[in-house]
Amino acid sequence: MAPIVQVFASLLWLPQAGLLAIGVGDIAAGRGVTDIYWLAAGVVAIGMVRAMLDAAGSRLAFRTARDVLSEKRKYAISALAARSPLDIDRPASGFAASVLAEQAEAIVPYLARFRPARLKATIVPVAIVFCVLPISWTAAIILLASAPLIPVFMALIGWRAKTASEKQLVEMGGMNAFLLDRLRGLATIRSLDAVDLTARRLLDNAQSLATRTMAVLRIAFLSSAVLELFAALGVAMVAVYVGFHLLGQLNFGAWGQRMSLTEGLFVLLLAPAFFEPLRELSAVWHDRASGEAAIGALDRLSKHDVAVPGIGRNETSNRQAAVPGVHIEGLTFRHEGSNPVVFVQFDLDILPAEHIALLGPSGSGKSTLLALIAGLAPSDAGQITLGNIVLTPASAAELRAGIAWVGQKPHIFAGTIKDNIALGRPGVGFEETETALRKAALQDVVNARGTAQVGEGGSGLSGGEVLRLALARAAANPHAGLILADEPTAHLDTVTANEITQNLLAISAGKTLIVATHDPVLASRMDRTIVLPSTTLLERA
Structure with missing residues (x-):
């Protein structure tokens, strides 16, 4: 429900841009300011509705994501409690605590930001192309030609990001398990005079984790840079075409007639909005890699090959204590x-x-x-x-x-x-x-x-x-x-x-x-x- 509300809020820019273009066209045609009051009121009203819907959708997405995380945590904890102590694949307590307390939080931005952004990137650009196409087939082709480059490069970078995020989560869980194990055995470490050795091992683990973390951040910055480049080029090409067309230098691409100022301005207003969902998707692309890795880690905690028989049943007995053979x-x-x-x-x-x-x-x-x-x-x-x-x-x-x-x-x-x-x-x-x-x-x-x-x-x-x-x-x-x-x-x-x-x-x-x-x-x-x-x-x- 939340992604649909956010998509609808984004689509409201279409009528808002149309009213703006009509208003500027009327002013350029010599009409008075009093004639466009209704257009200004419409722009303000749509803007207010759009802002409220976007805020409501964000809140709803966040609450839904928190509910999903709580449910997954609950299921994972129940599965851990049900695992038999004889299960040789039972995860270390430090690793399980790291996944449940730290790594699982990556699920919230993945569900609250990435999934709505992905839905918007699927619907909004298509709706904009359908609005631009009746005005100028050339502008629509420019948008369609530049758009596929973005998801292709994002997918290539995303595969690398997911691998790096999974390695970082494993490194973090291993370090937490190592630290918890050593904290429990401090007395033994001191008695064996192994404090310096343990400190060096912990330092090596911390440096390895820092390296993994920086690798993930480098990929995140790279994905944003790639998207900004292609988005800027796409908007620039549309602006160049519309500008030269209105100046009479390019007399094609508008279905056999020249675009009016209102139509040209409408196309220019929609061009950045065409790339906006893709830019938003790039900004949260790193959340996808971290979120999917966190979901995978929680799902692995939720699996148990050897469960305690009868787990979940009431273990309270009301009968008198018996001495069994x-x-x-x-x-x-x-x-x-x-x-x-x-x-x-x-x-x-x-x-x-x-x-x-x-x-x-x-x-x-x-x-x-x-x-x-x-x-x-x-x-x-x-x-x-x-x-x-x-x-x-x-x-x-x-x-x-x-x-x-x-x-x-x-x-x-x-x-x-x-x-x-x-x-x-x-x-x-x-x-x-x-x-x-x-x-x-x-x-x-x-x-x-x-x-x-x-x-x-x-x-x-x-x-x-x-x-x-x-x-x-x-x-x-x-x-x-x-x-x-x-x-x-x-x-x-x-x-x-x-x-x-x-x-x-x-x-x-x-x-x-x-x-x-x-x-x-x-x-x-x-x-x-x-x-x-x-x-x-x-x-x-």
């Missing part, structure tokens, strides 16, 4: 797009309230097995049963409501410790939070911090306190009868690891617990240890 039969799984098979006809039985440790070398599939039990990815074959319910896409959401997950790198949100425990979950109130704090031994930390908030990513908390917070989250879940813990004591000193082990056993009392670990001390505290041999994971080609 776990029965795995004939499980086969391989990562999407990857040759190695992680599990082949794997079987496992875990009794209700039994505590199990999964041991094995790196790559044997411990974390993958936990993710499959939690229903975070579909298996290729086999069956997983929790309690008496088979894990399927239809039952996955309900079963996940009865599972608590303790990861080795839990994400901590900016806010209070209690807010990070409750996470806004229904059924997790004051009493559940206090109980979770006591079981995870976090009461002293809360008392010491008072009302002070935790920074994003756990800033202000030690590694042990972050893991205790993750344990408290699991303990606060009123429906959790199964706890899955992935390397809860990794990278901790012996004293802290023993404390985390004790806290984990406290919150899992009377519940089924499955722990993936390399820690033999933690494994010794479990009821049973299951060793996943390296042969479970086939050798990579």
Whole structure:
């Protein structure tokens, strides 16, 4: 709708130019000023309507573009949330944040400016040619001959611009991902004395991004220069022809008769307007390259080969917490797009309230097995049963409501410790939070911090306190009868690891617990240890 309004506003120049030409012709013919009042009023009235329509169309186009961007962002975020953690093609968080927050903004000028300009460049010049042709076929031919040169050169430049914009977006996303990764690992970088190396790498990335950006800007300036050149030549040729024709030097091109001053002035007024939509299109041609690259990046984020089963269903369970056993039969799984098979006809039985440790070398599939039990990815074959319910896409959401997950790198949100425990979950109130704090031994930390908030990513908390917070989250879940813990004591000193082990056993009392670990001390505290041999994971080609 918005492009049509803007096109109609541009077409109003045709009657406005006609009134102007008639008015000047009447004055040149000796008529009084009083005779052209109605023409002046018509020019002013059409100009006001034209301005209002153009402004309304621009506002409508901008709002429509923002709505489209919001919808695409929403869809991309939903797709990212639905992607399984076992999806090996899952984009880095820094890259995804760069696409969603920065690069996606290029869609707005593409939709709000380029598309209306493209429609105007398609309709308005054709309408002007049809107005000029009955007056002078020579002027119409001049316009038609000069017009194709502009889109041809713009297309040649546009292909180059799109390629340069895509490379710039990739470079920007890669730099943001690198920066976010290094910010998360500042402590490790300092401990390895790699600060200068990281700074040089970041500088190289910044210089590469600057080079890509300047390449895009050079192409944008080149496209504008090319259009201005051909537009100026076209208008000049029409002006030369009309001028010499009115002087009687060129007696052809007006259907066998000489053009009047009114007709010649009308043609001259329309000549710049013929090229105006093309000039406007050139000015926003760079928006097309950036916008299409941004749409492509968002669309790639919106695709997911491996989705979490049952995503989008209500994961809140109103039933009492059950302590399920776990029965795995004939499980086969391989990562999407990857040759190695992680599990082949794997079987496992875990009794209700039994505590199990999964041991094995790196790559044997411990974390993958936990993710499959939690229903975070579909298996290729086999069956997983929790309690008496088979894990399927239809039952996955309900079963996940009865599972608590303790990861080795839990994400901590900016806010209070209690807010990070409750996470806004229904059924997790004051009493559940206090109980979770006591079981995870976090009461002293809360008392010491008072009302002070935790920074994003756990800033202000030690590694042990972050893991205790993750344990408290699991303990606060009123429906959790199964706890899955992935390397809860990794990278901790012996004293802290023993404390985390004790806290984990406290919150899992009377519940089924499955722990993936390399820690033999933690494994010794479990009821049973299951060793996943390296042969479970086939050798990579």
